[in-house]
Amino acid sequence: MKEPKQLMVSAIQNGTVIDHVPAKNLFKVIQILGLDHIDNQITFGTNLESKKLGRKAIIKISDKFFEDDDINRIALVAPDAKLNIIRDYEVVEKKVVEVPDAITGIARCMNPKCITNFEEVTTRFRVVSKKNVALKCHYCEKITSQENMQII
Ligand code: CTP
Ligand code: ZN
Numbered sequence: 001m002k003e004p005k006q007l008m009v010s011a012i013q014n015g016t017v018i019d020h021v022p023a024k025n026l027f028k029v030i031q032i033l034g035l036d037h038i039d040n041q042i043t044f045g046t047n048l049e050s051k052k053l054g055r056k057a058i059i060k061i062s063d064k065f066f067e068d069d070d071i072n073r074i075a076l077v078a079p080d081a082k083l084n085i086i087r088d089y090e091v092v093e094k095k096v097v098e099v100p101d102a103i104t105g106i107a108r109c110m111n112p113k114c115i116t117n118f119e120e121v122t123t124r125f126r127v128v129s130k131k132n133v134a135l136k137c138h139y140c141e142k143i144t145s146q147e148n149m150q151i152i
Contacts, residue, residue, distance in 0.1 A: 035061065
């Protein structure tokens with residue numbers, strides 16, 4: 001007999017469910033979205049099985065609906081994340097994250113001589129490739145590619 005499908009983390013009444021977050025980047029997503037500074041109820045599960053990601057995390061934030069610009073900031077650490085907008089226990093909308101045109105903070109510039117690496121300057125990049133994410137530094141113009149991207 002087939003086991004009934006069970007939710008690993010309880011359903012929420014209203015809010016946002018962020019699914020398919022790579023387990024290793026769960027806390028980066030929490031940090032980028034500032035979830036450690038808000039009063040909303042938040043539940044999460046991690047190291048859940050996922051055919052696509054190996055191990056995934058899921059985050060459920062009650063009574064919170066993000067602006068696209070805010071949510072797209074997680075694209076560097078959770079490119080396959082799926083957002084589910086929940087109203088009255090129903091999934092009313094599904095969204096995917098999109099790599100934005102510009103990124104402030106989040107990543108380090110790979111050029112050791114870049115000012116952002118030795119002064120208190122927030123990094124700033126233009127996204128020059130969205131598929132294999134490549135970032136062009138606003139200050140030194142060097143390209144930081146996916147392979148050598150370090151998240152701050
Ligand atoms: N969810 C929730 N609370 C609800 C409804 C849904 O937390 N009231 C969560 C589910 O646990 C699931 C996600 O929102 O993680 C999406 O729900 P649903 O579309 O019903 O699930 P699936 O069909 O499995 O979604 P998909 O295959 O698109 O990931
Ligand atoms: Zn730089």
